[in-house]
Amino acid sequence: MNVDDDTLYDDSGNETSGDDVDFVIDVDNASNKELHSYDDEYQYEVLSTDDIVQHMVDCIKEVNTVVQIPLTTTRILLNYFNWDKEKLMERFFDGNQDDLFKEAHVINPFKKVNAVKPKISNKLLGTEECDICFMVFPPTQMTGLECGHRFCYQCWNEYLTTKIMEEGVGQTIACAAHNCPILVDDQTAMRLLKDPRVKLKYQHLITNSFVECNRLLRWCPSPDCSFAIKVSYVEAKPVACRCGHVFCFACGENWHDPVRCGLLKKWQKKCDDDSETSNWIAANTKECPKCNATIEKDGGCNHMICKNQNCKADFCWVCLGPWEPHGSSWYNCNRYDEDEAKAARDAQEKSRAALQRYLFYCNRYMNHMQSLRFEHKLYASVKDKMEEMQQHNMSWIEVQFLKKAVDILCQCRQTLMYTYVFAYYLKKNNQSVIFEDNQKDLERATELLSEYLERDITQENLIDIKQKVQDKYRYCDGRRMALLDHVHEGYEKDWWVYSE
Amino acid sequence: MAALPRRIIKETQRLMQEPVPGISAVPDDSNARYFHVIVTGPEDSPFEGGLFKLELFLPEDYPMSAPKVRFITKIYHPNIDRLGRICLDILKDKWSPALQIRTVLLSIQALLSAPNPDDPLANDVAELWKVNESEAIRNAKEWTRRYAMDN
Ligand SMILES: [Zn+2]
Ligand SMILES: [Zn+2]
Ligand SMILES: [Zn+2]
Ligand SMILES: [Zn+2]
Ligand SMILES: [Zn+2]
Ligand SMILES: [Zn+2]
Numbered sequence: 001m002n003v004d005d006d007t008l009y010d011d012s013g014n015e016t017s018g019d020d021v022d023f024v025i026d027v028d029n030a031s032n033k034e035l036h037s038y039d040d041e042y043q044y045e046v047l048s049t050d051d052i053v054q055h056m057v058d059c060i061k062e063v064n065t066v067v068q069i070p071l072t073t074t075r076i077l078l079n080y081f082n083w084d085k086e087k088l089m090e091r092f093f094d095g096n097q098d099d100l101f102k103e104a105h106v107i108n109p110f111k112k113v114n115a116v117k118p119k120i121s122n123k124l125l126g127t128e129e130c131d132i133c134f135m136v137f138p139p140t141q142m143t144g145l146e147c148g149h150r151f152c153y154q155c156w157n158e159y160l161t162t163k164i165m166e167e168g169v170g171q172t173i174a175c176a177a178h179n180c181p182i183l184v185d186d187q188t189a190m191r192l193l194k195d196p197r198v199k200l201k202y203q204h205l206i207t208n209s210f211v212e213c214n215r216l217l218r219w220c221p222s223p224d225c226s227f228a229i230k231v232s233y234v235e236a237k238p239v240a241c242r243c244g245h246v247f248c249f250a251c252g253e254n255w256h257d258p259v260r261c262g263l264l265k266k267w268q269k270k271c272d273d274d275s276e277t278s279n280w281i282a283a284n285t286k287e288c289p290k291c292n293a294t295i296e297k298d299g300g301c302n303h304m305i306c307k308n309q310n311c312k313a314d315f316c317w318v319c320l321g322p323w324e325p326h327g328s329s330w331y332n333c334n335r336y337d338e339d340e341a342k343a344a345r346d347a348q349e350k351s352r353a354a355l356q357r358y359l360f361y362c363n364r365y366m367n368h369m370q371s372l373r374f375e376h377k378l379y380a381s382v383k384d385k386m387e388e389m390q391q392h393n394m395s396w397i398e399v400q401f402l403k404k405a406v407d408i409l410c411q412c413r414q415t416l417m418y419t420y421v422f423a424y425y426l427k428k429n430n431q432s433v434i435f436e437d438n439q440k441d442l443e444r445a446t447e448l449l450s451e452y453l454e455r456d457i458t459q460e461n462l463i464d465i466k467q468k469v470q471d472k473y474r475y476c477d478g479r480r481m482a483l484l485d486h487v488h489e490g491y492e493k494d495w496w497v498y499s500e
Numbered sequence: 501m502a503a504l505p506r507r508i509i510k511e512t513q514r515l516m517q518e519p520v521p522g523i524s525a526v527p528d529d530s531n532a533r534y535f536h537v538i539v540t541g542p543e544d545s546p547f548e549g550g551l552f553k554l555e556l557f558l559p560e561d562y563p564m565s566a567p568k569v570r571f572i573t574k575i576y577h578p579n580i581d582r583l584g585r586i587c588l589d590i591l592k593d594k595w596s597p598a599l600q601i602r603t604v605l606l607s608i609q610a611l612l613s614a615p616n617p618d619d620p621l622a623n624d625v626a627e628l629w630k631v632n633e634s635e636a637i638r639n640a641k642e643w644t645r646r647y648a649m650d651n
Contacts, residue, residue, distance in 0.1 A: 131598040132563055134510040151598070159597055162564040178596035178603070 038246065042237035045230045047217075049207060052228055056210050059083060067092055069109045072185030079171050080104035083214040105174065105181040107146035130155055132176065143192070145184065149177035156192045160184065164198055170205025220245055221252045236261050257415065258487035259422040263498070267421045271362065288313055289320045289344035320344040361424040368417035371450070375410050378453060382406050385457065392462055401466055405453060405473045412446040412476050415484065422487070427497040431490055438483040445476045504532050508558060511600055523605045525556065533558040537569075537605065541648065542613040546640035547575070550648030554584075554608070556601065566595035567604055576636075576643035578617040578626035586611070587619060 035043045047055060060074050063085055067074065080103065081088045091100050101108040127136045132155040144150035151159070159176045163169045173184045186206060193199050211217045211228050220227045222245040229239045229249060236250035238257070247254055251261040259267075285296045288306040290313035295304055303323050306313040314323035321341030386399040419439050426432050449472045457465060490496050512532070515525055522542070528534040537554040541547030553572040559565055569591060571584035579587040590599060590607055617629035629636040 132507070133505070134507045149598075155597065158564055162561065166565075176597055178590070178599050179594075180596075 036240065038238045038240045042235060042239070042249075043232070044239050044249070046242045047228045047230050049226055052207050052211060052217075053203075055230070056207065059085065063088060072187050073106050073109055076106045076171075076183050076185060077101075077104050079209065079213060083210065105172075105183045106185075107182060132159070145175050145182050145188065147175055147177070147180055147182040149175050149180055151176055153192065157194050160189055160193055160202075161195065161198050164193075164202050164205065168205065170202055171209040218249060218252060221247055254414065256418045256421075258484055259418045260491075263425055264418070264421055266500075267424065270358075286317065286320065287348060289315055289347065315344070316341070320348055358424070361420045365417055365420040368413045368420075372410060372413050372417070375406065378406050378409070379403070382453065389462055389465075394462075398466075401470055401473075405449065405469050408473045408477050408480075409446065409449050409453065412442060412449070412480050415480050416443055416446060419483065425498045425500060427499050429495070429497065431486075431495040435483070435486060435490070438479070438486055442476070442479040442483050445472070445479050449473060449476050507563060508532065511602075515601060520602055520605060520609075522609060525601060525605060533562075535601070539605065539609055539612070541644060542609060545613050546637045547577075547612050547644050547648070550644040552612075552648055556604075558601075563597040563599070566591045566599075567601060569604060569608065574643060574647040576625060576640040577612070578615050578629045578636075579611055579619065 035045060037043045045051075056075075059078060060071055063078060064071060064074050066089065069077075077088055077092075077100075078085070081091070097110070098108055127138055128142050128150060129136050130142065130150075130152040132151050135152065137152050142150040142152055143156065156176065160173060163173045171183075173189065174180060175182045175184065186202075189202060190199060193202065211219055215234055216232065217228050217230050219225075220229065220241040220243060222241065222243055225241060225243045225245065227241050227243065229241065231239070231249055234250055236248055238246050238255040239249045240246045248256055248261060251265065253261070253264060256264050285294050287293065288295050288304075288308065288311060291306060291308050291311040293306055293308040293311065295306060303326070304315050304317050306315070315321065316323055316326055319338070319341035321338060321344055325338075382402045382405070386402050389399045389402075390396060416439070419435075419442075423432075423436065423439065426435070452469070452472055457469075487496075509532075512527055519525075522540040523537065525535045525537045528536060535556040535558075537556050539552045539554060541550035541552065551573075552575060555570050555572055557568045559568060569586055571580055571586065573584075575584070581587075586608065588607060588611060590596075590604065615629060617626040625636065625639075628639070
């Protein structure tokens with residue numbers, strides 16, 4: 001920490017300022033924290049890299065007021081418990097402390113025993129040999145952890161550098177001796193490292209593992225953003241980063257109301273597995289009527305033999321019936337209406353229908369996603385329009401309704417996109433019918449607003465625009481809220497039943 | 501080539517002065533980082549009586565990274581694949597710069613005495629080792645006789 005920081009956290013002279021008087025400050029969070037909320041309900045903080053380091057130090061200090069062991073040991077213990085203070089305290093006071101320290105790979109600070117005795121290479125001079133470079137040093141040039149394994153400074157530096165730069169290990173670098181599990185604490189690492197670049201990388205690794213391990217912290221998933229969000233309890237709620245990105249705290253995806261995290265994850269996995277191939281499969285293949293393996297027609301002959309080596313069924317591509325009764329009519333099928341062939345086609349129809357159904361939802365989901373990608377274009381064109389209106393004597397405030405309209409359009413698209421994921425898994429019942437009506441309404445309203453903003457707006461006179469745009473976006477927003485409220489109510493009352 | 505680090509010079513000297521029983525490791529005349537290694541098959545193992553040739557190379561950042569070791573003689577072993585690559589923890593994530601050529605070769609000798617089919621590199625060999633150990637051992641003896649006893 002540098003000198004400037006001292007002034008940052010110096011609150012001592014502020015008692016008379018009056019600003020903080022009725023603000024209850026608990027001792028550990030005296031730093032200037034600012035709570036945000038995206039939906040007026042779920043509160044969170046946005047942390048910069050420096051804030052994260054400070055928060056980490058605060059966590060360690062807080063635990064240390066209770067457990068009173070070296071700070072560096074506390075950090076290793078906290079990391080072992082994924083920065084869950086309560087869990088650490090519980091184990092510390094209720095369990096076997098010896099086991100606890102052993103599991104976390106630190107020496108029990110309360111009893112210093114069985115450390116390895118340094119190897120004295122020359123009794124007279126008291127020099128030691130370093131087991132890594134095989135050079136002989138006076139004891140002052142050898143160092144090690146509590147376990148007693150000692151190496152020279154140069155070798156430690158090289159060892160840590162290799163671990164950090166080559167292997168990307170930070171929090172869990174073990175002692176350089178073979179089979180010694182004792183972890184290198186951060187102060188020792190910082191003391192032994194020489195190159196400032198390596199030190200910087202090491203600090204990055206430490207903060208990164210702090211954030212990744214800590215349930216109440218999450219990096220903003222936006223590329224090149226280095227802020228993290230801190231909450232006081234985990235819930236699937238939207239949070240907005242300082243960079244503008246809005247995401248779900250629980251899963252890190254774009255905010256995805258009304259569908260829930262688990263279902264969205266399932267859907268994304270399905271899309272990854274299927275999207276490339278499913279269209280092609282639909283057009284060019286059939287399934288073996290016996291084993292359902294996918295068969296591709298690769299020639300003119302209708303006599304198909306299943307590729308599945310355990311099946312090898314003979315069947316007809318046209319009627320899907322068994323091949324045998326076709327006899328020698330190699331290129332023609334005249335058995336299309338036979339019962340057996342019909343049954344096989346019915347079965348095929350079913351699996352085809354499932355695929356068609358998936359493609360239906362997938363296409364709509366993708367369409368809205370694609371449209372969202374063009375939102376910056378729309379913002380740009382709306383900006384032009386706003387400037388034009390300002391030239392016609394409208395104030396800056398008065399023209400903000402246009403930006404608001406695009407905001408709402410984007411929100412509606414995003415909601416719609418996720419309604420298709422929800423709908424795909426939804427089983428039909430009375431409530432699902434209402435949901436689908438709401439979805440249809442919102443879809444229609446959204447497309448109207450979109451068309452208006454992209455096209456029709458240019459033909460209107462400026463005075464009419466404001467009223468029309470406001471009417472349209474208010475209606476859209478209303479439909480969106482109605483849909484979301486209905487789905488949320490369903491969650492509360494257990495209306496929704498899922499397939500698969 | 502850069503000067504040989506003191507560590508490698510000393511380690512080679514010590515290896516020559518106090519050789520490991522059953523193992524010979526000789527640096528190449530033209531490259532002091534490359535060792536010709538011969539390991540004798542341990543007693544009471546299916547490799548008994550065989551002489552196994554290996555190559556051992558000390559990479560640029562040795563001892564920060566592990567030596568590269570490979571069997572040249574064909575061997576039927578669940579933790580050694582067809583190319584002679586060895587599945588041994590200290591050659592990978594369990595490597596420590598305080599380990600030496602000596603300890604590596606001792607570990608390889610120990611691996612010959614106690615194959616570990618649950619951590620296999622050669623899957624078909626490991627499979628047989630698990631389902632029919634006596635047949636696997638018969639194969640190992642046969643390979644030892646065929647490939648490791650002629651010279
Ligand atoms: Zn050294
Ligand atoms: Zn140690
Ligand atoms: Zn961000
Ligand atoms: Zn989520
Ligand atoms: Zn088949
Ligand atoms: Zn047919």
